[in-house]
Amino acid sequence: MSDATAPDLSKRSGQNTREFAYRAVFFVCALLSVLTTVAIVVTLLGDAITFFAEVSPIAFLTGTTWSPANDPVSFGVLPLITGTLVITFGAAAIALPVGLLTAIYLAEYASDRARSVLKPAIEVLAGVPTVVYGYFALVYVTPALSVVFPTISTFNALSASIIVGIMIIPMVSSISEDAMSSVPDSLREASYGLGATRFTVSTSVVVPASISGIASSYILALSRAIGETMAVTIAAGNTPRLVDLTDPAGVFLESIQTMTAAMVQLGASDVTGQSLAYRSLFAVGLTLFVITFVMNLISEWVASRYREEYR
């Protein structure tokens, strides 16, 4: 709107070079975000390409042993990917239903007062440092779980999944609630006019009408769970193993290693600039970046659909 009137009036100042200089400085600031993306891609690709010259991409993507430091070295990323999937699946089992129900409560049931207290309280969940969540999982959640599952390991996928699930609840609930709040009241009133209860309105009108916003929040939350690092490093441990689906209990009660945890382990060790292990760090980083970047793009695209529909 400001642009419509601004140009002709501001041209009268007679300081066009100076005005242009300011515009250029601000433009460079905005362009910095694009440069950051380029820098990420170039940095990751640079070392990853050198890595893939020595280890074939096929061996990397299909190998079932991850052992970058111990002789014989092996760079199969599958154990890390399955480990990441286990955590993501476990976190999703908690965060997706809980987050959706939370959004329904905030958008459809909560009084203004309840909402004004609960909403910021839920946002706090996303603000707690992930290293703190990891510590909570290790020293409080795992001992509590060992009452139910006596065979649980000190480092295990279950407590890491639970804590990551709690961490990403706000991601689901706040975006879903935005989508639900933007459903026009006329739809709700039409439903109430037919004698529907709040339950029917919520589940048969509001949720279907805001489904693209909900889907977008789900994808974004899963992307966060995939990229989550400190909680899974501290709580799930560093045991890269291919997940054995025939033993579902073992999958969650034993230690695993995610892509991010493997990166932290390599980063914290003394891998030097020119070793293969150092470059494998960038190969795993590139894999992680591509997965999360694609998911974020899909989430953005899905979200833009509900925005167009109701505004």
Add this chain to the structure above:
Amino acid sequence: MATETRTDTDFGEVSRWKDRVFEYVTLAAALFGVVTLGVLLAYVTVDAVGWLDWQFLTSPPHPIAAEAGLFPALVGSIVLMVLIALITFPLGVGAAIYLEEYASDGRLTRFIQLNIANLAGVPSVVYGLLGLGLFVQLINFGYGTLLVAGFTVSLLILPIVIISAQEAIRSVPDSLRQASYGMGATKRQTIRNVVLPRSLPGIMTGTILALGRAIGETAPLIMIGVPTTVFGVPDGLFAKFSAMPMQIYTWSSYPDTAFQYGVVSAGVVTLLVVLLSINSIAILIRNKYQTERS
């Protein structure tokens, strides 16, 4: 879902009963995360009692739990935060001004906007790799130095700062801009004298909240080689330093229960208290200016 609900639209007791149950289920869901976090915070606070004292806050780390302290990491975190604020504030506000005041709704603008949204979702450990590859290996600012950490974490929180600054600038009423132009002001003068003063509280709030996130970041610091244990405070931009989350991460791997349930708890509580103070400042700024405006 739909077939199940269709059958009970005959306004009977059944549907009202179902409605009530559903309300409590959604309320329970809304409380689930908050209550769980509350319980965990209560546990950690109880465990920190007796460990979180003046000695802990003013001593360097020590292998004996009773003598261990957080001082170098505490100072390191605060210095790092100031550095990040100095980098992100001008860059973030500059980018937001361009996108809100100058940019037309063209392809380039939409591309930049989409790019910022995507960067906000890039895992922090990837930013750590960027810092390692760009600032450590390529520019050679030194492994694990304050400067590298400052730049790396700044890039990480920059998208959040830009997005919140954009919201603050967008909330400035257009009539104020028109009035400024009407008085013969240039665009630069309008931004400096009208838009920025009016949106500054919002920009400050967003930046401070982003800084709160910055001091909790651990993974990027590990990737760029920030040492796990440091005994002194940083004395320059190229000095090695440690930060509170790094120290917590290191301590949490000590098997000693005095560390697990004592020293680490004290560290966690200190970090959360600092975080809480930062966020309270942000909320105070927001509330102060919100009431003034309305």
